[in-house]
Amino acid sequence: MNKQVFLGNRRLVLVASLMLAFSVAVLLSRIVLREQPQTVTIINDLAAVACALTATLFFIGVWLSTSSQDASKKIWGQLVIGLVASTVAETIWAYYEVVLGQDVPYPSIADLFWLFGYAMICVALFTQYRLFQIAPSRQQKRIVIVLVVVFFLTGGLLFLGPIIQGFDPEDALGSLLNIAYPLFDLVLLVLALTVIFSLE
Secondary structure (H helix, E strand, C coil): CCHHHHHHCHHHHHHHHHHHHHHHHHHHHHHHCCCCHHHHHHHHHHHHHHHHHHHHHHHHHHHHHCCCCCCHHHHHHHHHHHHHHHHHHHHHHHHHHHHCCCCCCCCCHHHHHHHHHHHHHHHHHHHHHHHHCCCCCHHHHHHHHHHHHHHHHHHHHHHHHHHHHCCCHHHHHHHHHHHHHHHHHHHHHHHHHHHHHHCC
8 A cells, every 4th residue: 555545545544543542542651650550450451452342343344344245255254253252352351350350360261262263363364365276486485484483483482482391280271371372373473474475
């Protein structure tokens, strides 16, 4: 999208401006209220719910406006399901911390919704890739592999390594979840890169 088209779309400019203002407001509030951790926690939780809900509503709008004859409608629907699940998870998390004023149990039902949301977004990206019916070139495959290896090594050193070393047999489910989240991120990364290269 070139600059003229972007600036010429008033609705897009308005939404982008509101998103920027919201992000700046949240950032400033975290800086100003850094000595009040409970207040910062409430702001973070409410901001996360607001962002997840906004994204969900936008995707629902796209899904509803897509013709039923369009093959991409199914993909938008899968993304909507994934985002709805993530929004529910964020809401549950916020309910514990903001309303109940207590730590969120781990694992909790929120994790089930988050994992389901991850799975649906992975399914949507894979469906999109299959829809293109284009195999990445050898060079594209090499780039994807290099990027994945770099991210995997970086993530392995910074996150997965310590998590695996700290695996607690008495809390096996929680420890497995700690491993599952970064692995899901890696899967999403591979699928997203594959879809992007397929667009060429």
